[in-house]
Amino acid sequence: MNExxxxxxxxxxxxxxxxxxxxxxxxxxxxxxxxxxVAELEDRLGIxxxxxxxxxxxxxxxxxxxxxxxxxTVL
Amino acid sequence: xxxxxxxxxxxxxxxxxxxxxxxxxxxxxxFEDIFRKAYSLAxxxxxxxxxxxxxxxxxxxxxxxxxxxxxxxxxxxxxxVDLRSPGNRMQKILSNLAPAAIVTRREFEKDLCSLGAEKxxxxxxxxVEREDGRSLEEMISECRKVSDRIIDTDPCYxxxxxxSTGVPKGVVVPHRGVVDYIEWALTCLKVDRNDIIGNQxxxxxxxxxxxxxxxxSTGATLxxxxxxxxxxxARLVEYMENRGITLVFFVPSxxxxxxxxxxxxxxxxxxLKTIVFAGEVMPTRHLGYWQRMLPDKSYAHLYGPTEITVxxxxxxxxxxxxxxxxxxxxxxxxxxxxxxxxxxxxxAVRGEYGExxxxxxxxxxxxxRDDEKTKAAFVQNPLENGYFDRIYRTGDIVYENEKGQIIFxxxxxxxxxxxxxxIELGEIELAAGSLPDVEKCCVLYHGSRKExxxxxEGPQEVPVSDLRRSLSNLLPGYMVPRKFWHLERLxxxxxxxxxxxxxxxxxxxxx
Numbered sequence: 001m002n003e004x005x006x007x008x009x010x011x012x013x014x015x016x017x018x019x020x021x022x023x024x025x026x027x028x029x030x031x032x033x034x035x036x037x038v039a040e041l042e043d044r045l046g047i048x049x050x051x052x053x054x055x056x057x058x059x060x061x062x063x064x065x066x067x068x069x070x071x072x073t074v075l
Numbered sequence: 076x077x078x079x080x081x082x083x084x085x086x087x088x089x090x091x092x093x094x095x096x097x098x099x100x101x102x103x104x105x106f107e108d109i110f111r112k113a114y115s116l117a118x119x120x121x122x123x124x125x126x127x128x129x130x131x132x133x134x135x136x137x138x139x140x141x142x143x144x145x146x147x148x149x150x151x152x153x154x155x156v157d158l159r160s161p162g163n164r165m166q167k168i169l170s171n172l173a174p175a176a177i178v179t180r181r182e183f184e185k186d187l188c189s190l191g192a193e194k195x196x197x198x199x200x201x202x203v204e205r206e207d208g209r210s211l212e213e214m215i216s217e218c219r220k221v222s223d224r225i226i227d228t229d230p231c232y233x234x235x236x237x238x239s240t241g242v243p244k245g246v247v248v249p250h251r252g253v254v255d256y257i258e259w260a261l262t263c264l265k266v267d268r269n270d271i272i273g274n275q276x277x278x279x280x281x282x283x284x285x286x287x288x289x290x291x292s293t294g295a296t297l298x299x300x301x302x303x304x305x306x307x308x309a310r311l312v313e314y315m316e317n318r319g320i321t322l323v324f325f326v327p328s329x330x331x332x333x334x335x336x337x338x339x340x341x342x343x344x345x346x347l348k349t350i351v352f353a354g355e356v357m358p359t360r361h362l363g364y365w366q367r368m369l370p371d372k373s374y375a376h377l378y379g380p381t382e383i384t385v386x387x388x389x390x391x392x393x394x395x396x397x398x399x400x401x402x403x404x405x406x407x408x409x410x411x412x413x414x415x416x417x418x419x420x421x422x423a424v425r426g427e428y429g430e431x432x433x434x435x436x437x438x439x440x441x442x443x444r445d446d447e448k449t450k451a452a453f454v455q456n457p458l459e460n461g462y463f464d465r466i467y468r469t470g471d472i473v474y475e476n477e478k479g480q481i482i483f484x485x486x487x488x489x490x491x492x493x494x495x496x497x498i499e500l501g502e503i504e505l506a507a508g509s510l511p512d513v514e515k516c517c518v519l520y521h522g523s524r525k526e527x528x529x530x531x532e533g534p535q536e537v538p539v540s541d542l543r544r545s546l547s548n549l550l551p552g553y554m555v556p557r558k559f560w561h562l563e564r565l566x567x568x569x570x571x572x573x574x575x576x577x578x579x580x581x582x583x584x585x586x
Contacts, residue, residue: 013540014547024303031306032494032553035332051336052309059306 001066007040008062017062024056034059047072079225079250081147083257083292084110085215091268091294092211098318099137099299106294107211109141114214115206116145119198120176121221125150126229127175128443132183134158135278135299138200140287142178143232143278145203150221151175152230154245155279158183160551165190167242168235171444227251233443234281234381237490237498237554241505245443248281252384255436257288259409263389264349264375266322268294271346273320275300275329280495281381282354285324295322308333312343319346324377326354326495327361328525334361339368353377353386354495356483356522359396366395378404378483380497382452382467384437387411388481403480404473411435413481414466415473420457423474428484431473432456434466489575491520493527496553503527503556506549512537515565517573518556521583528558530578536561 008017011033023029029037034054042048049072058068077083084106087096092107104112120129129146131153133139139155146153154172156165169192177196179187188194206214231250235243260266266289274297276282290297298318304311311333315323330352333339350365350372357376366374379386390405407413412434415423423429434456441449456464472484489500500518507516507529516531529542539559546555560582566574 010539010543013544024306029306030552031302031332034306035328036557038336049336051338054336055307055309056303 001062003044004041004062004065004069007037007044011036011040020061022060024059029059041069045069045073076227077250077254078227079147079222079229080231080253080257080288080291081144081218081222081225083288084113084144084147085218087291087294088211088215094268094294095296096290096294097137097140097297097299100301101137104137104141108205109144110211110214111205111207112141112203113144113148114218116142116178116198116200116203117148117218117221118206119203120146120149120151123149123151123196123198124175125221126225127151128154128172128230128233130169130172130174130177131155131278132158132177132179132187133200135302137299138180139278140297140299142200143287146178147231148218148222150225152232152247154233154235156235157277157279157551158186161547161549162190163549164243164551168245171242171245172233173444225250227254228440230440232284234279236381237496237502238448241502244445244448246281246381247440247443248284248381248384249440252437252439253284253288255410256284256384256386256408257292259411260285260289261292262409263391264289264322264351266293266295270295270321270348271298271319272296273298273300273315273318273323275305275323275325276495281385282324282326282495284385285351289322305329305332308336309338312338315344315347320344321346322349322351323347324351324353327352327357328355328494330365331358331361334364337364339365341368344369344372347372349373349375351375351377353379355492357402358398358523359400359402360398362392362402363395363398366392376402376404378481379433380467380469380471382439382469383411383433384439387413387433387437390480401482403476404483405480408437411437412466414456414458415475415481416457422458425475425477425479428472428474430487431469431471431481432466433469434464438465438467489518491527493520493525494553496551498527498554500527503529503546503550503554506546506554507531507542507556509549510537510542510545515573517565517575517578519575519579519583521558526558527554527556528560528582529556530560530562530565530582532562532565 088106088110095103096106096109129151131142143153227250230247233245238244274286304314374392376390377386378388388404390403414432415429417423417429456466470487503518512533513531514533566577568574
């Protein structure tokens with residue numbers, strides 16, 4: 001979890017991601033950020049996320065993101 | 076020859092008025108709806124000036140496109156801007172442009188005032204009502220009183236690009252440039268009224284010129300794909316299928332992320348016919364993925380800087396290219412003169428590297444209110460001494476291969492293309508150098524990883540999050556570096572300048 005937060009913080013340092021309900025709706029992550037985020041997550045966790053899983057539902061907030069990652073790895 | 080792009084609109088409104096002209100998240104408008112609203116806006120703008128710049132301070136959407144139409148009908152030209160630009164950049168644009176009017180909405184009034192914009196210039200889009208009392212013929216003949224006086228060398232729009240001194244440059248494109256470009260595009264891309272064009276480019280980015288005017292000139296529908304859809308490639312494919320999109324003009328990054336996330340299926344996107352891309356180098360490996368998954372589509376690679384009206388060369392991809400091969404930028408567009416000049420300003424022979432220079436009707440009029448920069452970039456053709464023949468020096472190094480196709484090699488200076496945006500690395504260096512803990516710095520671009528990185532000297536290493544935060548306040552998001560290196564000493568060459576080539580070998584090893 002800390003790893004995910006630290007990746008997010010590098011991408012958008014000004015945001016407290018733990019207190020946010022919807023990253024996309026609130027405009028916290030644009031398409032550039034999502035690409036970086038996915039690449040970093042895959043790199044650091046050694047996983048490969050299926051394209052169909054890269055969806056607004058899974059990238060909504062920290063909770064949904066962690067739930068997604070749990071399906072690929074043990075966090 | 077058409078004197079103005081509004082001729083496209085007149086014709087389409089008469090022939091295809093009832094067809095959907097534009098669709099977006101907010102809804103859809105027919106061409107007649109667009110015209111009736113634009114007519115009304117034009118009426119309000121007429122008192123503000125003729126042949127004068129009008130800023131469009133609106134987010135991407137139907138209202139912004141209707142505003143373009145209204146501004147053109149009023150005999151003026153539009154200047155779209157990115158609302159998310161940092162304040163200091165927007166201030167520089169505002170003071171350079173000195174707009175005769177700003178089309179906006181009340182919700183942005185406070186932002187504009189804080190940027191120093193003159194409130195008396197604001198024209199609120201929500202006050203513009205659709206003109207319902209008159210027939211189309213009546214309105215067109217009314218508009219012609221103004222638009223028949225436009226000549227094709229009058230400006231059509233101004234688009235701002237990055238400048239190495241930190242001051243954005245406003246490229247002034249005349250009607251002639253757009254008419255010339257669209258006439259070529261219509262024959263090359265074979266667009267007609269039944270097409271649905273999926274727009275990705277922001278309206279302040281000149282790739283959107285193709286989408287917009289292909290629609291206005293044929294009666295095809297312009298579908299503004301919501302920006303957030305591009306964050307999720309699977310959703311993008313779904314969206315395109317649902318909307319029945321037949322043609323797209325994307326930056327390569329979009330095609331790459333669809334390929335990377337492997338979201339295409341054989342036989343998907345049945346309505347799509349043509350995929351056009353330009354704006355940065357297209358990695359052939361990822362294009363190959365598209366070609367293998369969707370072999371029945373036509374793939375067109377375009378190339379060109381804003382200064383020559385969007386594109387000046389094209390290449391209809393003829394086969395699958397090996398990842399080690401570069402995709403040609405191809406051949407000159409019809410009525411575009413392409414010169415490849417070597418170091419001695421002589422025509423490069425086949426295979427020899429040279430700078431790509433453009434001549435002809437597509438050339439911009441120059442940089443708005445910047446005579447010096449205009450004179451440096453738009454110069455006399457060194458091969459012509461009989462008459463005044465202006466060329467634009469792109470700064471791009473290319474060569475012609477044995478098949479007569481032009482191949483892009485790289486930039487002469489430190490300009491890069493990233494996510495389709497043209498960026499002067501010097502502008503980022505300028506911003507980074509202004510931070511208190513950065514004494515000296517160098518910005519590099521890693522081409523294959525598509526990463527901007529900052530290498531800096533300073534008393535101590537600054538936390539990455541602090542650097543990103545400070546730079547985000549100075550630069551648009553796409554210009555903020557993704558990687559940071561604190562060095563004790565930046566290497567210098569014999570002239571005492573930062574040794575970029577050594578740093579490039581150390582930090583941008585493409586392998």
